Amino acid sequence: MRLFEFQAKEIFRKYNIPTSTFNYLIKTPEEVNTILDKLPLPCVLKAQVLSGRRGKAGGIKIVKTKEEIPRLVEQLFNLVIGGERTHAILVEDYIDIERELYVSIAIDTTTNNITILASPLGGIEVEELVLKYPEKLFKIDVDPFIGIKPYQARSLAKKLGLSGRLINVFARILDSMYRILIDYDAELVEINPLAVTKTGELIAIDAKIVLNEPAKYRHQEAFKRLEEEQEAIGITKNPTEAKLKELGSTAYIEFEKEGIALVSDGAGIGMYAYDLINELGGTVAIYCELGLANTAERVYQALKIISSNQKTKAILINWFGGANIMDEMCKGLIQFRRENTNIPIVVRIAGTNSDKAHEMLKGTNIFVTEDINEAVNKIISLGG
Amino acid sequence: MVIEINNVRLDRNTRVVVQGITGRMGSFQTKLMIDYGTNVVAGVTPGKGGMKIHGVPVYDTIFEAKEEKGPFDVAIAFVPPGSILDSCIEAVDAGVKLIVVTTADVPYLDAIKVIHYANKKGAKIVGPEAAGILVPHECKLGVHPVQPDKYFTKGPVGIVSRSGSLSYDTSRILSEAGIGQSAIVCIGGGPIWGTTMIDVIESLERDKDTEVILMLGEIGGTIEEETAEYIKRNVSKPVTALIVGRYAPPGKSMGHASAIIMRGRGTWHAKVQSLRNAGVHVAKTFKDLLEIIQKHLKR
Numbered sequence: 001m002r003l004f005e006f007q008a009k010e011i012f013r014k015y016n017i018p019t020s021t022f023n024y025l026i027k028t029p030e031e032v033n034t035i036l037d038k039l040p041l042p043c044v045l046k047a048q049v050l051s052g053r054r055g056k057a058g059g060i061k062i063v064k065t066k067e068e069i070p071r072l073v074e075q076l077f078n079l080v081i082g083g084e085r086t087h088a089i090l091v092e093d094y095i096d097i098e099r100e101l102y103v104s105i106a107i108d109t110t111t112n113n114i115t116i117l118a119s120p121l122g123g124i125e126v127e128e129l130v131l132k133y134p135e136k137l138f139k140i141d142v143d144p145f146i147g148i149k150p151y152q153a154r155s156l157a158k159k160l161g162l163s164g165r166l167i168n169v170f171a172r173i174l175d176s177m178y179r180i181l182i183d184y185d186a187e188l189v190e191i192n193p194l195a196v197t198k199t200g201e202l203i204a205i206d207a208k209i210v211l212n213e214p215a216k217y218r219h220q221e222a223f224k225r226l227e228e229e230q231e232a233i234g235i236t237k238n239p240t241e242a243k244l245k246e247l248g249s250t251a252y253i254e255f256e257k258e259g260i261a262l263v264s265d266g267a268g269i270g271m272y273a274y275d276l277i278n279e280l281g282g283t284v285a286i287y288c289e290l291g292l293a294n295t296a297e298r299v300y301q302a303l304k305i306i307s308s309n310q311k312t313k314a315i316l317i318n319w320f321g322g323a324n325i326m327d328e329m330c331k332g333l334i335q336f337r338r339e340n341t342n343i344p345i346v347v348r349i350a351g352t353n354s355d356k357a358h359e360m361l362k363g364t365n366i367f368v369t370e371d372i373n374e375a376v377n378k379i380i381s382l383g384g
Numbered sequence: 385m386v387i388e389i390n391n392v393r394l395d396r397n398t399r400v401v402v403q404g405i406t407g408r409m410g411s412f413q414t415k416l417m418i419d420y421g422t423n424v425v426a427g428v429t430p431g432k433g434g435m436k437i438h439g440v441p442v443y444d445t446i447f448e449a450k451e452e453k454g455p456f457d458v459a460i461a462f463v464p465p466g467s468i469l470d471s472c473i474e475a476v477d478a479g480v481k482l483i484v485v486t487t488a489d490v491p492y493l494d495a496i497k498v499i500h501y502a503n504k505k506g507a508k509i510v511g512p513e514a515a516g517i518l519v520p521h522e523c524k525l526g527v528h529p530v531q532p533d534k535y536f537t538k539g540p541v542g543i544v545s546r547s548g549s550l551s552y553d554t555s556r557i558l559s560e561a562g563i564g565q566s567a568i569v570c571i572g573g574g575p576i577w578g579t580t581m582i583d584v585i586e587s588l589e590r591d592k593d594t595e596v597i598l599m600l601g602e603i604g605g606t607i608e609e610e611t612a613e614y615i616k617r618n619v620s621k622p623v624t625a626l627i628v629g630r631y632a633p634p635g636k637s638m639g640h641a642s643a644i645i646m647r648g649r650g651t652w653h654a655k656v657q658s659l660r661n662a663g664v665h666v667a668k669t670f671k672d673l674l675e676i677i678q679k680h681l682k683r
Contacts, residue, residue: 109575109642110606112496144497185491214465214641215491250488251639267573267639268547271602271628274638276669278631289639292488320549322515323409323486323527351529351552352416372553373670 001211004048004233006090007226008207011184015176017191018203020044020092027088027233032073035091036066042094045072048233051082055124059086062094087233095203100193101160102126105142105177107187107212114142114181116152116174120160122193148178162196169202184222185215243305244288247298251289258311259283260379263303264318265290265329273318273348273372282380285311292323299332307336307343314344316379318372321351330357337364344382348375387519387542387567387591389584390508392457392482394567395522401449401456401480402427403463403471405437409486410462413527414438417460420524420533426453446478458525460484460516468512469494476507484525485511488573495576502578509578513640515548515570526570528552539564541677542594544584546571546607546640550600550628557670563677566593573640574605581611589619596622596680598673599664601655603629604643608655616662622680623664626673627655 003011009019022040025048026032047059054060059081061072079086102122108115119137121129130137138159140152153171162170177189190208197203216223241252251267260277262284264270270289277284286309290302306312317333319326326349337345349357350370361368369375386395400417404410405427415438418424424440426449433444443449450456459475461468461483468490475483483502490498490512502509510516516526520538524530529552537559545551548570555565569584571577581599588594597619601608608627615623630652632638634645645651656666665680667673 107492107496107576109492110610112499112576112578114496144493144500182493185493187492212492214489215493217466218491251637253633253636253638255633264549264639266547266549267643268545268550268600268602268628269553270549271632271638271643272550272553274632275628275630279668287638320529320552322529322548322552323413325412350535350556351549352531354529355532370556 001213001223001226002050003209003211003226004050004087004230005046005207006048006088007229008209009204011180011209012176012204012207015180017173017176018201019207020095020203022091022093024091025088026073026091029070029073029077032069036069039066039069039091040093041066044092044094045076046090046092047076047079047081047086048088048090049081049084049086051084053124054081057081087235095195095205096198097193097195097205098198099196100205101196102192103174103177103194104188104190104192105174105181106189107181111141114144116140116142116148116156118156118160126192142178148175150175166196166200166202173202173204180209184209185212185219186210187212240286240305240309244302247302247305248291248294249288249302250291251287253287254309254311255285255287257283257285258313259285261286261288261306261309261312261315262318263288263290263306263315265294265324266320266322269318269320269372273316273376276372276376277380280376280380282376285313294324294329296328296331296335299329300335303333303336307340312343314346314379314382316375317345317347317349318375319349319351321354323352325352326354327356327360328353330360334360334364337366344379346375346379346382348372386522386593387587389510389517389569389579389587390482394517394519394525396421397423398523398525399455399457400424400523400525401446401459401475402440403446403459403461403475404467405429405440405442405462406432406435407462411437413462414440416530417524420530421521422523422525425456446474446480450478456480458482458484460486460525462486465490465494469498472498472509473501476502476505481507483507483509484516485509485514485572485578486516486527487511488513492576499576499578508583510569511572511578512576514572515551517570518568520565528568535559536568537564540566540593540595540681541598542566542588542591542596543568543598543600544571544581544588545569545600546574546602546642547600550626554598554600554626554670554673557674558677561674561678563681566591574607574642577607581607582614585611585615585619585623589621594621596624596677598677599623599625601625601627602640602643603627603632603638603645603652603655604640604650606650609658612658612662612664615664624667624673624676624680625659625664626667627652627659630668
């Protein structure tokens with residue numbers, strides 16, 4: 001789960017990472033009028049979006065006079081960044097920046113480490129700049145059982161060109177970022193830029209935190225609060241997706257056109273079938289993976305949810321059970337079929353106890369095969 | 385000679401302990417493993433010591449099991465995500481060198497801790513979220529479907545796969561065409577892997593029964609690209625690959641947390657290009673795959 005800047009900064013402040021002293025979230029264009037008198041000038045208006053590259057897309061405006069605020073607020077609310085409309089605007093006081101650093105702590109899945117990345121070339125061009133000057137990107141691997149060694153943080157501060165008291169200030173910021181990563185089970189905690197101000201302070205100008213979904217179960221309250229905050233500024237969930245996720249579904253994608261709902265029980269065969277349907281000119285409307293340890297009841301509920309989506313014109317069941325037990329899942333399919341006789345269904349079932357499942361389906365009028373190629377051809381011939 | 389991973393021989397004599405043996409999944413899979421000929425020596429579930437599951441004695445701790453039954457080669461974990469850190473560290477401390485983690489949705493922080501710990505002590509984690517390892521007619525150290533027992537047959541194709549389901553389907557296609565497999569190793573949905581494709585390919589390259597290596601990959605991440613680099617320099621056996629997700633929309637997860645194209649990275653085309661550069665034959669469909677493998681075997 002990716003957090004908005006205003007959410008990440010709230011966490012930063014809890015961990016004493018310096019941010020701008022003034023901060024206010026505007027949720028509608030009208031709301032700005034209520035705080036016009038309180039705004040410090042100059043100030044900065046920052047579009048709250050989850051997509052990256054906000055700065056380049058014009059999502060940040062510096063305001064010098066009160067008069068220009070309503071127009072700029074209006075402009076920002078109409079902005080679309082990476083397909084995403086501005087959800088809210090964060091107002092902060094303007095900070096005079098001497099130079100910009102980049103620093104992040106992340107779970108690096110390519111090396112299985114917790115990795116610190118830092119560069120003196122922070123700011124909106126950081127990705128391009130560190131590609132051009134790789135020697136300006138510093139990397140430290142952290143042993144997850146030991147944590148950051150403070151001397152590593154101080155050495156890093158030196159490499160970033162910091163001196164005097166800022167060395168220790170930087171080390172404390174890094175320690176806070178690390179604690180956030182651990183305490184919240186984050187995949188990424190990033191500050192870009194971390195500003196060295198004209199007055200010789202370090203301030204987090206932007207803030208990015210990505211929380212690890214699998215760890216949600218041990219941070220239920222935090223996730224719930226953060227999700228509610230996001231809903232309050234218009235992050236909506238696809239209703240079909242939300243219901244399926246509740247049942248334990250591990251993937252859901254809804255496409256523009258109506259057509260086949262592809263219901264798989266494994267990611268590999270799901271993608272294989274998806275490729276094949278596209279290759280043969282069929283149209284997938286819904287891509288869904290049910291996940292592991294499915295019961296008859298969950299399958300029945302999932303199929304009801306999927307079939308009630310207007311885009312579903314036919315259902316392709318694509319199951320090759322290993323851990324999933326096919327005769328158990330098949331019970332749910334048959335119960336669904338009894339109540340929904342109109343919708344075309346093609347079934348590919350193989351794997352654990354699939355011989356029993358095939359036997360169970362014999363009395364029905366459902367087309368059944370073990371072979372995905374055959375199943376895909378059949379569903380396309382039925383108009384999928 | 386049979387396949388070895390992390391110097392653990394994988395055959396019908398491999399001594400296996402099942403962690404979480406009394407759960408729904410653990411108990412069901414233990415039965416299938418035993419029926420397939422796997423040497424399941426003991427099971428562990430804290431608080432359930434003294435029970436028997438399908439004739440297998442259950443212990444409260446892995447150390448008690450070891451004291452009574454002797455050391456284990458492989459541990460296979462059917463425990464909830466929140467218990468993986470605990471169960472894997474226990475297995476590593478008890479001297480187990482290969483630990484299969486079938487559990488999905490393990491918090492990333494726990495997954496990297498477990499892998500760090502295992503690596504330091506010379507053990508290897510397969511997974512998390514791995515279907516595990518099957519050596520046809522020798523042992524089942526995972527959740528592979530062996531009932532009905534027709535998908536996997538003994539033969540010359542060594543398979544490494546991210547996905548479990550895709551490896552089952554591919555084995556079925558091969559077996560139907562009369563081509564058996566030396567081992568089917570599913571390393572997990574990622575993006576965190578205790579055992580990489582490179583680790584498995586290294587074993588398959590050394591394994592005398594393997595004549596052709598088959599790599600089943602998918603979009604997202606860069607594990608296929610890294611493996612391609614390794615193959616170019618270190619592998620003499622012919623390698624064939626099938627990469628799924630060719631038509632996947634960018635930015636959307638296709639079921640495995642790692643199967644997602646981000647900022648143009650991890651695309652099907654990038655993977656296929658680097659594999660082809662490494663001399664790997666890339667198939668788009670099962671039909672292609674079968675033809676390529678048949679050609680390799682005739683040579």
